[in-house]
Amino acid sequence: MNNHLLGVIDATTYHEGLDELTIHRSLAAVPFAGRYRLIDFILSNMVNSGIESVAIFPKYQYRSLMDHLGSGKNWDLNRKRDGLFFFPSPMLDSPNNGIGSFNHFAANIDYFYRSSQDYALIANCFTIFNMDFTPVLERHIRAGCDITTINKDGQPLEIYLVKKSLLINMILSRGETGYSCISDIVSDIHHPYTLCTYEYTGAAVMVDSVQTYFHASMDLLNPPIWKDLFLIEQPIFTKVKDEPPTRYLNGCSVQNSIVANGCQIEGKVENSIISRGVKIGKNTIIKNCIVMQKCEIQEGCVLDSVILDKDVKVEKGTHLSGTETSPFVVRKGTVQGALMNS
Incomplete structure (x- = not known):
């Protein structure tokens, strides 16, 4: 049938x-x-x-x-x-x-x-x-x-x-x-x-x-x-990408989060979704965020309730925040710097 x-x-x-x-x-x-x-x-x-x-x-x-x-x-x-x-x-x-x-x-x-x-x-x-x-x-x-x-x-x-x-x-x-x-x-x-x-x-x-x-x-x-x-008997299919496992470096912390493959994490991630190929620097804190593919978040950043579209670069020391009802959205391919948000 x-x-x-x-x-x-x-x-x-x-x-x-x-x-x-x-x-x-x-x-x-x-x-x-x-x-x-x-x-x-x-x-x-x-x-x-x-x-x-x-x-x-x-x-x-x-x-x-x-x-x-x-x-x-x-x-x-x-x-x-x-x-x-x-x-x-x-x-x-x-x-x-x-x-x-x-x-x-x-x-x-x-x-x-x-x-x-x-x-x-x-x-x-x-x-x-x-x-x-x-x-x-x-x-x-x-x-x-x-x-x-x-x-x-x-x-x-x-x-x-x-x-x-x-x-x-x-x-x-x-x-x-x-x-x-x-x-x-x-x-x-x-x-x-x-x-x-x-x-x-x-x-x-x-x-x-x-x-x-x-x-x-x-x-x-x-x-x-x-x-x-996500049911075993009824899987959700997607495009397959052959990438290495995520690297969790010394000093990093990941709690209650979804992390895809190909990432490199040195900072703290909590209650967040991290897509493929994302880089998170030392002393950086990511909370309640959605980080899409190949974003780079450098050292000393703080992100809370933020959506980063693909290929976004967040420069060293940048603080970005939104709320649960109004998350802060950063457009694809843009650069966010500490001076821009001061």
């Missing part, structure tokens, strides 16, 4: 609350948990559910996304038949009204015609969760639903299951119906379709602001939440 399901990931979403992290990348490619990207979760969920054909529909700043996913090899999607497909939007100036733009789909309608699967799962790229979609499809068919929306605590996760032939009809009739996307239909109480809901009971967070991103990241330091998200 799983082979009847087609995966469609809408990677066109833009959230103003994430401006600082999406200037150089799409929302789907935002790093998370030290070694993953946001899109890894929905893509891994699809693969773990037996989906063998996945189409990704990006719009802006998708170079880093394509670099991360490549041929799809790390998700077992580099296939001669089916596999991973990219369909960038040809309509850059058109507004995004919701998940699953019919105009975007219409520009690539051949993909849907040529696909052998009977049903399509249309999902956003920014929900952090671990879910098997097989029971959703089974209940959708058994109950005779036209559209099934997946909810968490009664609120939609913007993930929809629909029969492919019905989806094609929705795309072709968008001019007459006025519906521009799947979410338009779901939000209209007068729609003519049989709408079903499926309640997901596991952990799930929709990352739509710096605050939700920061809280979702910090929650990973709670072992029960980590175990609920």
